[in-house]
Amino acid sequence: MATDAANGTDYSIEVRSLWKGYSQARGSVIRDLTLQVQKGHIYGLLGPSGCGKTTLLKCIVGRLRPDSGLIRVMGQRPGKLGHKVPGSLIGYMPQDLALYQEFTISETLFYFGRIFGMDSAEIKARVDFLVNLLKLPCKDKLIYRLRNWGSSDAAQNPCPALNLHEIHVAQQLHFSGGQQRRVSFACALLHEPPLLILDEPTVGVDPLLRQ
Ligand SMILES: Nc1ncnc2c1ncn2[C@@H]1O[C@H](COP(=O)(O)OP(=O)(O)OP(=O)(O)O)[C@@H](O)[C@H]1O
Structure with missing residues (x-):
């Protein structure tokens, strides 16, 4: 429904005016990014090496905090108390493997x-x-x-x-x-x-x- 979409509930991911950098000296990696991913859709993120794709994904899964802007994942801000992002609402395969080496x-x-x-x-x-x-x-x-x-x-x-x-x-x-x-x-x-x-x-x- 159009009203739901306007409220963000039809979106699995909603990013508005996102800014993110790692240091003041090097400036922002992500500058004023806005995107929406509808529920049930597959979305591919393409861009040259170092343009900030991993940084964006880390913000979406709640591993990094935005400098400014809004992110909603499954309707709520990642890291909000009681919200299962990061957690069971998402499956995340990071670029760098994070497996316990001693486990089978x-x-x-x-x-x-x-x-x-x-x-x-x-x-x-x-x-x-x-x-x-x-x-x-x-x-x-x-x-x-x-x-x-x-x-x-x-x-x-x-x-x-x-x-x-x-x-x-x-x-x-x-x-x-x-x-x-x-x-x-x-x-x-x-x-x-x-x-x-x-x-x-x-x-x-x-x-x-x-x-
Ligand atoms: N932890 C960090 N500290 C400082 N700078 C970082 C950090 N992580 C990434 N960067 C810098 O941020 C920029 C974007 O990196 P990011 O990994 O998000 O790019 P990417 O588009 O995913 O690249 P690739 O396609 O090569 O994986 C790069 O210039 C990178 O050097």
């Missing part, structure tokens, strides 16, 4: 599921679904990728005492960079949020997941 994928998804107030049965069902949907190789793999294992440079190799076979076995227990992005995507989808915000979701993933 199963532990990671249970951790986020608990934060979103899901019970064990719900989480388990979603984990099984997402592992299948995103073709995650094994729920019991650790997230951490052993970067320089196997390097001939003794200074870089974190465990030079292991032989090549042992290193190969250890690497099989861990995720690659692209697989970690799939796990991050699974975390964003886990609680079936009404609003999904993905920051460069296709970087480092194969064509199958891009589709």
Whole structure:
């Protein structure tokens, strides 16, 4: 309805006259930005590197405060007391992966599921679904990728005492960079949020997941 739209309730995201910078010396990264995203719509944010896309998304999910202007997400200001943004109203896949390296994928998804107030049965069902949907190789793999294992440079190799076979076995227990992005995507989808915000979701993933 037109009246609802005017009040912002038809919008999942509403940004008006947003200004945001990181320091006075460097000035504003976002200058007087206004945009609206209607509920049920997919919105792509395009722009050159460094123009402020991630900064805008961080303001929308409540990780950064605007210098001035208005942001409403699902009808209310992010960070407002009692409003589940940041929280269960959104699924957010950040550009920089923010996963606990010591967790397995199963532990990671249970951790986020608990934060979103899901019970064990719900989480388990979603984990099984997402592992299948995103073709995650094994729920019991650790997230951490052993970067320089196997390097001939003794200074870089974190465990030079292991032989090549042992290193190969250890690497099989861990995720690659692209697989970690799939796990991050699974975390964003886990609680079936009404609003999904993905920051460069296709970087480092194969064509199958891009589709
Ligand atoms: N934490 C920060 N402190 C200071 N400056 C920052 C910070 N984060 C980003 N910037 C600066 O703000 C500007 C916009 O960065 P932002 O990451 O929002 O751009 P972007 O459009 O998402 O870029 P890309 O497409 O390369 O990811 C850049 O000049 C960046 O250097």
